[in-house]
Amino acid sequence: MTNILCIGAGYVGGSTMPIIASHCPEDRFVIVDINEARIAAWQSDQLPIYEPGLDEIVWRTRDKNLFFSTEIDRHIAEAEIIFVSVNTPTKTFGRGAGRAADLQYWEKTARQILKNSNSSKIVVEKSTLPVRTAEAMERILNSNGNGLHFDVLSNPEFLAEGTAVRDMQSPNRILIGGRETESGQKAVAKLVELYARWIPRERIITTNLWSSELSKLVANAFLAQRISSINSISALCEKTEADISEVANAIGRDERIGNRFLQSSVGFGGSCFKKDILNLVYLCEHYGLPEVARYWEQVVLMNEYQESRFAANMVASMFNTVAGKRIALFGAAFKANTSDTRESPALEVCRALLEEHAKIVITDPYAMENASQDLGELAARVVFEPDPYAAAKSAHAIAILTEWKQYAELDYERIYHSMAKPAFLFDGRNLLNHKKLFELGFNVYSIGKPPLTRLVNVGLTSA
Ligand code: UDX
Ligand code: UDX
Numbered sequence: 001m002t003n004i005l006c007i008g009a010g011y012v013g014g015s016t017m018p019i020i021a022s023h024c025p026e027d028r029f030v031i032v033d034i035n036e037a038r039i040a041a042w043q044s045d046q047l048p049i050y051e052p053g054l055d056e057i058v059w060r061t062r063d064k065n066l067f068f069s070t071e072i073d074r075h076i077a078e079a080e081i082i083f084v085s086v087n088t089p090t091k092t093f094g095r096g097a098g099r100a101a102d103l104q105y106w107e108k109t110a111r112q113i114l115k116n117s118n119s120s121k122i123v124v125e126k127s128t129l130p131v132r133t134a135e136a137m138e139r140i141l142n143s144n145g146n147g148l149h150f151d152v153l154s155n156p157e158f159l160a161e162g163t164a165v166r167d168m169q170s171p172n173r174i175l176i177g178g179r180e181t182e183s184g185q186k187a188v189a190k191l192v193e194l195y196a197r198w199i200p201r202e203r204i205i206t207t208n209l210w211s212s213e214l215s216k217l218v219a220n221a222f223l224a225q226r227i228s229s230i231n232s233i234s235a236l237c238e239k240t241e242a243d244i245s246e247v248a249n250a251i252g253r254d255e256r257i258g259n260r261f262l263q264s265s266v267g268f269g270g271s272c273f274k275k276d277i278l279n280l281v282y283l284c285e286h287y288g289l290p291e292v293a294r295y296w297e298q299v300v301l302m303n304e305y306q307e308s309r310f311a312a313n314m315v316a317s318m319f320n321t322v323a324g325k326r327i328a329l330f331g332a333a334f335k336a337n338t339s340d341t342r343e344s345p346a347l348e349v350c351r352a353l354l355e356e357h358a359k360i361v362i363t364d365p366y367a368m369e370n371a372s373q374d375l376g377e378l379a380a381r382v383v384f385e386p387d388p389y390a391a392a393k394s395a396h397a398i399a400i401l402t403e404w405k406q407y408a409e410l411d412y413e414r415i416y417h418s419m420a421k422p423a424f425l426f427d428g429r430n431l432l433n434h435k436k437l438f439e440l441g442f443n444v445y446s447i448g449k450p451p452l453t454r455l456v457n458v459g460l461t462s463a
Pocket of ligand 2: 157158159160161162220223227260261262263264265266267268269270271272273334335336
């Protein structure tokens, strides 16, 4: 039996560890966190995150070989392998503010591991970190005078929210980076062995530490770049009567391009893409590569453009004013099948419309609590309505901002009749059947497609 600890019970730690535990019944897993309420939620019937299929795995493993606790020090002492998945947000102060990763939680955790250890351990970076962070961690951890040795490994997480369970049960690849020393390679082998219990060996890639750290940033940068690329073309489609879905299909059929991550949208959100790209940009600047930095920065700028363009198009289409108009936002989560609203484009659109003095109603099946928290003081100016039909009642416009399947299945005829006229529908995810909606009476505006409207001279104007 191996004692395995995970520090950080957020989305990453909380969804990966139960799955690993379910495949390794003979090992003992403990997930700790400084946040008592979060740990209490993991111990309850109402888990703190919504992730399809995760509940069942937690029920199956919890209190058998998986435990949740706030007693960090004690569990550090007992552990042989420690995964660290504490958050690494973008720095908000000092050097690198707005770009660099804030490593204070990581460093604090490393010192806490050192203080409470009386045996050598493997420490695994699960959080996304700037390349060469492991070097600093090794220095801190191996600064002890009592002969203990710590091997630092990088094992970045590639799972996506909403499909975390599927991604972890059958990942494209598991990446493990370690030092090329004898002890480093032994640590790598130990982690490989853990994953090999259910993942085919050929899907477990081992690299040097720096390649592994960097690959995580680069994977997210490439994925986000595809979305910004297709979104940039959506703006051109709106000017030229080309249709972004047709263009995406036509280019995606080229096997060299591939058809995934070509869904044009109101923008990408989530806790990772923006943060990781800005981190990559900062690293490039740090290493004296300003041209490379500008190249990647443009992916984030294009995303911000897409979000503000969408909100500006709404205002322009609704006779250049939304002041006092009720607008129903369908979706607050940054994507479907999650309750997560971090960096959600839906909330960016909400903020932009509030600035124009619109009366905003938000509906979402799982993310309203997080949306309210993220909006802070602005939440007091927003109505939260769980029922989409009630949200749309008397509204001048609906904006689809999260691609929840249930929004495609609503009775839009009923919705149309309950709305103020002319009724507008802005589809920020190209989720609905636009022709049908137009036939029902809606003026329909989507991403990268000609608008379907009966209104003359009130076309799209990009601000
Ligand atoms: C986070 C980062 O956002 C991501 O970049 C990284 O790859 C993994 O960690 P996530 O799990 O989604 O991802 O973050 P979050 O949900 O904020 O969870 C982090 C947890 O760590 C929180 O529950 C927080 O309370 C905990 N934490 C933080 C500690 O237990 N100790 C600390 O010192 C700091
Ligand atoms: C991402 C990476 O996919 C994952 O590998 C990494 O571990 C964490 O970051 P996640 O943020 O959970 O995962 O979601 P993802 O499915 O990548 O979507 C990110 C954003 O891009 C969402 O807002 C989504 O709606 C948007 N998106 C995605 C598009 O707008 N178009 C697409 O074609 C795909």
